[in-house]
Amino acid sequence: MNIDITTLRSKNYKSRDEAFLEENLVSKEPFGQFKAWFEDACMRKEILEPNAMCLATATKDGTPSARFVLLKGYGKDGLKFYTNYGSRKAKEMEQNPRVAATFYWEVLNRSVRIEGVVEKVSEEDSVKYFHSRPVPSQIAACASYQSTPIESRDVLCEREKALEAEYMMPGKEVPKPAYWGGYIIRPNAVEFWQGQMSRLSDRIKFRKPMNGEVPDGKLLHKGDDGWVYERLSP
Ligand SMILES: Cc1cc2nc3c(=O)[nH]c(=O)nc-3n(C[C@H](O)[C@H](O)[C@H](O)COP(=O)(O)O)c2cc1C
Secondary structure, eight states: OOOOGGGOOOSOOBOGGGOOOGGGOSOSSHHHHHHHHHHHHHHOTTOSOTTEEEEEEEOTTOOEEEEEEEOOEEETTEEEEEEETTSHHHHHHHHOOEEEEEEEEGGGTEEEEEEEEEEEOOHHHHHHHHHHSOHHHHHHHHHOOTTSOOSOHHHHHHHHHHHHHHHOSTTOOOOOOTTEEEEEEEEEEEEEEEOBTTSOOEEEEEEOOOTTOOOOSSSSEEOSTTOEEEEOOO
16 A cells, blocks of 8 residues: 555644634643643543653653653642653653653644653552552563563563462452652643644643743733743744
8 A cells, every 4th residue: 555645634623713712721720721631532432542641751961762651640740650660761760850741632633742850659659559450460560671672572471470370369469569650740831732724723831930031911921820821833
């Protein structure tokens, strides 16, 4: 098959009368706005993983890398995800805690971009979430030394089998490995993008004001909880 990708066009970007205007913001701070858009995405059965987000990290010298992770909690304190603390992303976040993350909800023509700084969540939080996962997922987390080379799939399956024999029985609990846990992204900028058929798409960005910056009510608006927001050109 020979597909000419230069002719691919989105089929359902929004029309002009569905623009995303400042008056459509449900909150003047990004967490309330994120909640509204995230809940809209969760309501759409066509979106199978509304919590999938592309997480970008970078080494100390600025070499970037990106991958998907699943959002597992959000609120005014930030956005949480869980992973292996020995993985490539974890090593990069250790060197450089500045990260970016992006959601794209295709059927809604919406994307959210987040920039911020990560911190590990408490061990207590990681243990609690680990045990809330299905047991096979707990076993998989123990069996995988994420991002390290492995000789074959068989090696992984052998480890899984051994762990199943040890822990898959009544009264036994899979211990959370020390190398597995969560992070929380504390955002300093969150942008809400909504696509338009005309490509004059809407972008409203919340950010923390720079030193001494005062909203003029024209280009820069005062938000709640110490945030400011501005409309960006598409
Ligand atoms: C939709 C989706 C969700 C994923 N969720 C997670 C996750 O929550 N945590 C995780 O460690 N890896 C997750 N992965 C796997 C990662 O994308 C990646 O392969 C893995 O974390 C290793 O990345 P790294 O080598 O850059 O550290 C997910 C992959 C996809 C496609």
